[in-house]
Structure formats: C-alpha cells, structure tokens
Amino acid sequence: MPIKAILTDIEGTTSSVRFVFDVLFPYAKAHLPQFVRERAAEPEVAAQLNAVRAESGETGAEPERVIEILLGWIAEDRKATPLKALQGMVWEQGYRSGEIQGHVYADAVQAMRYWQAVGYALYVYSSGSIQAQKLIFGYSEVGDLTSLFSGYFDTTSGGKREAASYARIADAIGLPAGDILFLSDVVQELDAAREAGLKTCGLAREGGSLAGHPTVASFTEILPENF
Known part of the structure; x- marks a missing residue:
C-alpha cells in the first residue's frame, strides 16, 4: 500500500542529539529547581510533582527532595513522563524569552x-x-x-x-x-x-x-x- x-x-x-544534550538538558538542569520552587502550587505543576513522587515511590517527598529526584533523572536521561512534562514547561520559558532556538x-x-x-x-x-x-x-x-x-x-x-x-x-x-x-x-x-x-x-x-x-x-x- x-x-x-x-x-x-x-x-x-x-x-x-547535541542540541538536546548541550543546550536543552543543561538549560533544564539550571532552571528547573527555581521553576519548581516558584510554581509548585500551580495545579499543572503540582500534578507533575505528584507524578514524580508516585514514580519514585517517595509519595511524601518535600519539594526540595522532588527537585533532587528530577535532577537525578536528568543526569541519567531517564524517560520519565513527569520529568519530560516539567522540562517542557521550563524550556517554554527559554524559547519564549529567546534564550533557546530549536x-x-x-x-x-x-x-x-x-x-x-x-x-x-x-x-x-x-x-x-x-x-x-x-x-x-x-x-x-x-x-x-x-x-x-x-x-x-x-x-x-x-x-x-x-x-x-x-x-x-x-x-x-x-x-x-x-x-x-x-x-x-x-x-x-x-x-x-x-x-x-x-x-x-x-x-x-x-x-x-x-x-x-x-x-x-x-x-x-x-x-x-x-x-
């Protein structure tokens, strides 16, 4: 057919591949902690943080511990759906500001x-x-x-x-x-x-x-x- x-x-x-590893991942690593600290209470962000807790088995993790988990997942290039969603939110800020171009x-x-x-x-x-x-x-x-x-x-x-x-x-x-x-x-x-x-x-x-x-x-x- x-x-x-x-x-x-x-x-x-x-x-x-280099764009992902040399630009996107470092940008997410640098900006994700502050993003989570500032926006953890927003429903869309909170839902992803809860998904991180569930996937990691640390359901009672405080935001700072969730940040540690996320940074660990970035380091190992883990294909975790909540990580990808949060990275996307961080990258959106970078794209919209002109700091990143695809x-x-x-x-x-x-x-x-x-x-x-x-x-x-x-x-x-x-x-x-x-x-x-x-x-x-x-x-x-x-x-x-x-x-x-x-x-x-x-x-x-x-x-x-x-x-x-x-x-x-x-x-x-x-x-x-x-x-x-x-x-x-x-x-x-x-x-x-x-x-x-x-x-x-x-x-x-x-x-x-x-x-x-x-x-x-x-x-x-x-x-x-x-x-």
Missing part, C-alpha cells in the same frame, strides 16, 4: 515541507513531551514549523521500543499501520515499529546502517513513494 503518513522521531533524526536539520525542513505540500500527513513521536516537541518546531532557528504537522505523540502512547505503542499511534492517526512510514535513528525503535506493521527508514547521519531497515544519511534521500 502507498504511504499516506510519515511519523518521525526528533532527537538524532530531525534534530541534532535545532532542525535543513534537509529535514526541506523534505518535510515538500512532503506536506504533496499530500503526506506528518506526525511526530518522541520521548520528549508533546509540549517540548511543539516548542522545538515552533521556535526553530528557521521559524515556526508547527503547521507542518498533523499531530504529536509522546511516551503517554507507550515506550518507543514497544510495538504496542506504534499500534496505538496508527489507531490514533486512523490509518492502517502499513500506510505509515516511521523515521528514527534507533534500531530498537525501528524494530518495534516494523513489528506493529509500519514501514521504516533509519537515519544514520554520520554513516553506517541500522540493521534490518533501509538506512539513509539525509532526509533528501527518503522517497516515501518507494516504501
């Missing part, structure tokens, strides 16, 4: 603009929160790219290395899994997507291959009509 939708990862795929590879911008123009529906699936996804594209170095996308998915849909997550996403998109092409730089994610029935293409920007999947070094090499 012809591809009708393209689902893309962000980190290492549309955007540099990195998106030029070839990805060019390809995604073309794909949307010729009728492919574009979606994002990242371990970063949906809010964080919208920020990186909404405040990118080349301007607001959010109009390119028809929807966003994060770990609330499940882990990226679990086939069931991709089945849920296909259901949410409303297409047979085989009509969706998934792009990622992680072979385990590609394996899970393929197990769910999606078509797959790996991004290896510095060369090499992702075993078992068609692999390219640039978005400009991806021809959705050939999948």
Whole structure:
C-alpha cells in the first residue's frame, strides 16, 4: 500500500542529539529547581510533582527532595513522563524569552515541507513531551514549523521500543499501520515499529546502517513513494 503518513522521531533524526544534550538538558538542569520552587502550587505543576513522587515511590517527598529526584533523572536521561512534562514547561520559558532556538536539520525542513505540500500527513513521536516537541518546531532557528504537522505523540502512547505503542499511534492517526512510514535513528525503535506493521527508514547521519531497515544519511534521500 502507498504511504499516506510519515511519523518521525526528533532527537538524532530531525534534530541534532547535541542540541538536546548541550543546550536543552543543561538549560533544564539550571532552571528547573527555581521553576519548581516558584510554581509548585500551580495545579499543572503540582500534578507533575505528584507524578514524580508516585514514580519514585517517595509519595511524601518535600519539594526540595522532588527537585533532587528530577535532577537525578536528568543526569541519567531517564524517560520519565513527569520529568519530560516539567522540562517542557521550563524550556517554554527559554524559547519564549529567546534564550533557546530549536535545532532542525535543513534537509529535514526541506523534505518535510515538500512532503506536506504533496499530500503526506506528518506526525511526530518522541520521548520528549508533546509540549517540548511543539516548542522545538515552533521556535526553530528557521521559524515556526508547527503547521507542518498533523499531530504529536509522546511516551503517554507507550515506550518507543514497544510495538504496542506504534499500534496505538496508527489507531490514533486512523490509518492502517502499513500506510505509515516511521523515521528514527534507533534500531530498537525501528524494530518495534516494523513489528506493529509500519514501514521504516533509519537515519544514520554520520554513516553506517541500522540493521534490518533501509538506512539513509539525509532526509533528501527518503522517497516515501518507494516504501
């Protein structure tokens, strides 16, 4: 069946891993403590802090202890949904102030603009929160790219290395899994997507291959009509 939708990862795929580790994570680490101290009572923030307490098993943790837990999770790059949500809130402040601009590879911008123009529906699936996804594209170095996308998915849909997550996403998109092409730089994610029935293409920007999947070094090499 012809591809009708393209689902893309962000980190290492549309955007540099170094941007995440050299810009976003340090910014969150530096600003998260004060953010929590100042806004812990706000319902949206309080809900995420309670989720941190639940996930850590420290249900009675005071705010300062929650901050310690969050900083530990940042250090180990833990894919914890409440951490991602809180990071997204902190990053929003940075994006809105102009301290941060989202990195998106030029070839990805060019390809995604073309794909949307010729009728492919574009979606994002990242371990970063949906809010964080919208920020990186909404405040990118080349301007607001959010109009390119028809929807966003994060770990609330499940882990990226679990086939069931991709089945849920296909259901949410409303297409047979085989009509969706998934792009990622992680072979385990590609394996899970393929197990769910999606078509797959790996991004290896510095060369090499992702075993078992068609692999390219640039978005400009991806021809959705050939999948």
